[in-house]
Amino acid sequence: MKNYRIGDLVRTAALILSACLSIGWGGSWEELRSAAGEVQSVRAEFIQEKHMKILARPLVSSGVFYYRSPASLRWEYRAPLRNILLMDADRTERWVETAGSLVKEAGANLQAMQIVLEQVSQWLDGRFDQNPMFSARLDPGPVIVMTPREKAFTKMIQRIEVRLSDRPGVIDTVTIHETDAAFTRLVFKNVVLNPSIDESLFRQAS
């Protein structure tokens, strides 16, 4: 049975989201693949809600997200705890605010990052149905439902649902179901496709 590290999972989830944001709107895999070629960069704000049956109220966080093809990502939480995941080419870093300043966390798994980047290139081509980690189906809505191909991975994520917006190239929400009793919903807003993004955003946390 293949073992998955937590770091792999987090990066995978983040990159799935980035890929989802940059793929197109449509009712078929062909339309998704076609639209994928149109998007080179994305900027979006997001609100993340963590739902668990045990919670008195959901945990809410928010932030902003930048993506640039082929493999540059900045996933930044601004509240309640500021932390930033940076990925650019063969480099990945996590920065967490500690005592008022951003501190780089050790332990970034570059090898895992390379694996993920190979998958991202597939997603950016709209080839969800050829993803080695997730099988995907396109439901009415339209909603893309992704389920892990390997049983070991279902212990971490049962499925991911991506609801596309009416606006081509934009999605409304991503829901990550961890268990029957816990899911995370990301709601995107102010999505900008193909903005000009400063190179430094992918290299510097501050």
Next chain:
Amino acid sequence: MTGRLFLPVLIFLCAACARLPAITPVPGGLPSASDRAPCSVFPEGSWQFLHSIKAELPDGGGFTSMGLTLLSSHRRTNRSVIMTVEGFVVFDGEYDRRLVVHRALPPFDSPHFAAGLMDDIRLVFFEPEGPVIAAGLLANGSCVCRHQAPDGGYIDVEGPRGGAWGLKRYSRGERLVRSVSAQPPAGGGPGFPASIELTAHGSQNYRLALTLIEAVAAPP
């Protein structure tokens, strides 16, 4: 060179030889063991706490995570969830007279981790089990209540002083194994510590720094 070696060795030996500090009785005495007012520092009722947790490990490594704790002081139960900073659950355990692990992903999937984590959480959030066997003042002037723990060890609850309080856990052999330091509450909140630092002493020493993000009253 000798001096460089001597200091760490001395520190290690001092830590290894730590003993129960003396408690000076207060004239008139502290309230009886049934009245915990001088050492009552733990949350009362049912609460949902969210903390950021910065861990420092023996090998010099560390990581930041999020800790969710739901507790009932009346039932002495707690549910504790460790998440990545992105909110992904890596550990979910519950204690209600016994430990039940609902979810544990590597590297948080060892039984020792689950038991140790739950011990630490219960040390920080619940009044110690076991009777108060001594109460009075420490040399630094702190008010202290000493509990005899069921395992034969001792737990000293110190404070509060200016909103801050502390806690020390000793083994049956009177060796210091845990210390906790809680800082005064941030203004405007329900009065829980703004931050809590737990240090594990011994060969597997580590340090956890908890910063309170939110405290929400939970259904009883």
